[in-house]
Amino acid sequence: MDHKRAPLNRFLWVLGTIVVVLYALVPVAWLVSLSLKPADELSNGKFLPRSPTLDNYTGAKGVFNDPQFPSALRNSVGIALIATVLAVTLAMFAAYAIVRLDFPGKQFVLGGALAIAMFPPVSIIGPLFNMWRSLRLFDTWPGLIIPYMTFTLPLAIWTLSAFFREIPWDLDKAARVDGATPFQAFRRIIAPLAAPGVFTSAILVFIFAWNDFLFATSLTSTNRARTVPAAIAFFTGSSQFDFPAGQIAAGSVVVTIPIILMVLVFQRRIVAGLTSGAVKG
Amino acid sequence: MAEIVLDKVTKKYGDGFEAVKEADFTIRDGEFFILVGPSGCGKSTLLNMIVGLEDITSGELRVGGKVVNDVDPKDRNMAMVFQSYAIYPHLTVRENMEFPLKLRRMDKAEIDRRVDEAARILELTEHLDRKPGNLSGGQRQRVAMGRAVVREPSAFLMDEPLSNLDAKLRVQMRTAISRIQQRLGTTTVYVTHDQVEAMTLGDRVAVLRRGEVQQVGTPRELYNTPRNLFVAGFIGSPAMNLLPGELDGRNLRLPMVELELPEDVAERLDGRPGRVIAGIRPEDFEDATLVEDRSGGATFTTKVDVLEWLGSELYAHFAVEQGAGELADLAEDLETVELGGDEGAQVVARLDVRSDAREGRDAELWVNARAIHLFDPDDGRALVRHDESIDLRHGDEARSPREVAGAGG
Numbered sequence: 025m026d027h028k029r030a031p032l033n034r035f036l037w038v039l040g041t042i043v044v045v046l047y048a049l050v051p052v053a054w055l056v057s058l059s060l061k062p063a064d065e066l067s068n069g070k071f072l073p074r075s076p077t078l079d080n081y082t083g084a085k086g087v088f089n090d091p092q093f094p095s096a097l098r099n100s101v102g103i104a105l106i107a108t109v110l111a112v113t114l115a116m117f118a119a120y121a122i123v124r125l126d127f128p129g130k131q132f133v134l135g136g137a138l139a140i141a142m143f144p145p146v147s148i149i150g151p152l153f154n155m156w157r158s159l160r161l162f163d164t165w166p167g168l169i170i171p172y173m174t175f176t177l178p179l180a181i182w183t184l185s186a187f188f189r190e191i192p193w194d195l196d197k198a199a200r201v202d203g204a205t206p207f208q209a210f211r212r213i214i215a216p217l218a219a220p221g222v223f224t225s226a227i228l229v230f231i232f233a234w235n236d237f238l239f240a241t242s243l244t245s246t247n248r249a250r251t252v253p254a255a256i257a258f259f260t261g262s263s264q265f266d267f268p269a270g271q272i273a274a275g276s277v278v279v280t281i282p283i284i285l286m287v288l289v290f291q292r293r294i295v296a297g298l299t300s301g302a303v304k305g
Numbered sequence: 306m307a308e309i310v311l312d313k314v315t316k317k318y319g320d321g322f323e324a325v326k327e328a329d330f331t332i333r334d335g336e337f338f339i340l341v342g343p344s345g346c347g348k349s350t351l352l353n354m355i356v357g358l359e360d361i362t363s364g365e366l367r368v369g370g371k372v373v374n375d376v377d378p379k380d381r382n383m384a385m386v387f388q389s390y391a392i393y394p395h396l397t398v399r400e401n402m403e404f405p406l407k408l409r410r411m412d413k414a415e416i417d418r419r420v421d422e423a424a425r426i427l428e429l430t431e432h433l434d435r436k437p438g439n440l441s442g443g444q445r446q447r448v449a450m451g452r453a454v455v456r457e458p459s460a461f462l463m464d465e466p467l468s469n470l471d472a473k474l475r476v477q478m479r480t481a482i483s484r485i486q487q488r489l490g491t492t493t494v495y496v497t498h499d500q501v502e503a504m505t506l507g508d509r510v511a512v513l514r515r516g517e518v519q520q521v522g523t524p525r526e527l528y529n530t531p532r533n534l535f536v537a538g539f540i541g542s543p544a545m546n547l548l549p550g551e552l553d554g555r556n557l558r559l560p561m562v563e564l565e566l567p568e569d570v571a572e573r574l575d576g577r578p579g580r581v582i583a584g585i586r587p588e589d590f591e592d593a594t595l596v597e598d599r600s601g602g603a604t605f606t607t608k609v610d611v612l613e614w615l616g617s618e619l620y621a622h623f624a625v626e627q628g629a630g631e632l633a634d635l636a637e638d639l640e641t642v643e644l645g646g647d648e649g650a651q652v653v654a655r656l657d658v659r660s661d662a663r664e665g666r667d668a669e670l671w672v673n674a675r676a677i678h679l680f681d682p683d684d685g686r687a688l689v690r691h692d693e694s695i696d697l698r699h700g701d702e703a704r705s706p707r708e709v710a711g712a713g714g
């Protein structure tokens with residue numbers, strides 16, 4: 025960096041960072057604060073709750089005692105995890121083939137994947153609704169897993185092939201010459217190097233599935249498969265005049281936590297120098 | 306330890322490209338063997354076939370008498386050093402070197418003994434617990450060497466192992482590799498596109514071009530008796546001067562001088578008179594005033610354009626006239642060799658440093674007729690049959706017919 029301009033530069037950097045962080049975090053903080061407020065404080069317009077309480081979480085009307093929230097949470101976790109595992113596994117095979125092998129139609133696969141990613145999901149909801157009903161997939165886990173997998177595959181294939189392209193494949197050959205079977209070479213050399221890429225795309229896929237609202241509301245009708253984002257929308261107050269803002273906030277906080285945890289846990293692995301030092305440099 | 310025999314080994318890639326055509330030679334047990342040639346000539350392909358990373362399309366590869374065409378690379382017991390080093394980045398230097406031994410389930414004490422010994426030879430002892438990412442280029446190169454050495458393999462295969470190092474380090478590592486190979490006595494196949502590396506390291510050298518083996522021989526053989534124009538132009542620095550000539554009996558007319566070939570050379574000439582290409586190495590010129598016996602050559606006068614004095618060496622550049630474009634096709638064909646532009650060819654002569662030639666002035670030069678190489682202008686083949694009598698002059702071992710197969714293509 026140019027040293028003469030460093031102070032100004034730093035100032036602008038810090039300012040920019042603060043703006044971005046505030047912009048991103050204030051709504052989240054507001055949500056947390058809302059979820060901690062007792063019912064009578066909800067609309068007092070204060071940022072900090074005067075007498076914070078966990079009523080909205082564990083109280084009689086709290087989310088965890090809501091008839092549908094716990095099962096929604098279970099559905100969310102299960103569906104998102106299964107969709108992630110399936111999408112990433114398939115994408116790994118696809119990306120490996122795209123990076124390592126020469127086959128006709130390679131560009132077509134990549135282009136097609138991109139086209140699917142661009143496709144607005146809302147345009148297939150109607151037909152899907154009817155199809156799922158006749159296929160008895162409506163309101164089931166597979167009924168959500170399949171569209172999640174389909175819509176996240178392109179993303180996963182693209183991120184994974186970008187990562188795989190960075191892996192020095194000479195290492196694979198080196199391991200083979202060193203006496204490894206193809207499987208040993210994969211497990212001991214390639215897999216550790218590919219892990220950050222796999223985790224990154226897994227997180228992206230998981231977040232997509234976890235956050236989805238569109239499919240979740242349209243393709244479910246009961247607690248059998250309804251996920252948290254849809255369930256929150258079905259929260260009702262004790263009367264029709266009672267808007268359960270506190271519980272909704274609490275529910276939102278609960279769905280946000282797993283995502284934040286996941287990113288925090290894996291960011292080390294994602295950021296960890298992918299292949300530094302493998303080849304010349 | 307193993308002798309590696311290539312028997313008409315051919316590689317055709319999936320897209321139909323024939324990268325190696327009927328390579329046919331033997332790499333002797335314990336030999337330091339070099340594959341050299343311009344970029345894209347199929348050196349790496351050939352090496353990868355020997356180590357088993359590429360399938361052999363046709364032909365046979367025998368190692369220690371056994372056909373290994375279909376043997377998996379892991380079972381060939383060969384160690385390879387890659388141009389990119391291919392060190393495992395997530396393992397420490399020690400773990401890198403242990404990797405092949407652990408795969409063989411060797412016991413811990415033996416692994417430690419071998420790794421420590423290799424680290425000592427390669428001066429890596431204090432880096433054993435570091436990750437490769439933090440090492441310098443030269444150190445990484447040594448780690449790659451170490452991983453090969455600890456295995457005590459039947460052969461070392463190296464694909465341009467030094468090309469990522471800077472010039473000084475390259476020379477250092479060159480001698481280091483040579484020392485290690487001599488000490489271990491392991492058969493080594495070494496790929497390079499640098500003819501200096503090839504000449505200095507190799508016991509024997511195979512020159513490749515467009516997938517075809519041009520000539521196999523000791524560095525001396527390649528230098529003194531190139532089988533064709535390509536080898537003549539590729540080996541040697543500065544390169545051999547190539548000039549158009551006109552042969553009439555024993556008489557050879559060159560652009561700058563007309564000379565008479567010695568009787569024994571003319572006898573072994575297996576070509577009709579007419580147009581030829583004459584090759585003259587820079588050292589086969591001399592300042593005429595310093596030559597006592599001028600009988601074996603011819604003297605001519607020319608203007609010295611550029612004089613390069615390097616202390617122990619003196620190079621005089623002069624131009625000769627030649628028919629425009631006469632050698633242009635050939636130049637293209639030779640890829641690496643400069644045959645001069647429209648104004649005529651630039652010729653480089655190496656003179657004794659005592660010479661008092663001056664830049665821009667005329668100088669009287671002498672050319673050694675005995676050392677002139679003659680080539681067929683149509684196919685580039687050497688016209689003088691190079692049989693033992695010439696090799697004996699330098700005391701080289703005689704070649705078997707197999708080793709020269711493929712020459713002249």
Ligand SMILES: Nc1ncnc2c1ncn2[C@@H]1O[C@H](COP(=O)(O)OP(=O)(O)OP(=O)(O)O)[C@@H](O)[C@H]1O
Nearest residue numbers: 318320322324343344345346347348349350351498
């Ligand atoms: N997988 C492949 N498919 C098709 N052609 C290939 C393949 N690999 C290499 N080739 C071709 O085979 C020829 C020889 O390649 P090779 O890598 O052996 O050259 P090289 O002599 O090692 O060159 P360099 O000095 O640049 O490394 C080249 O023309 C290359 O284009």
Ligand SMILES: [Mg+2]
Nearest residue numbers: 348349350464
């Ligand atoms: Mg190569």
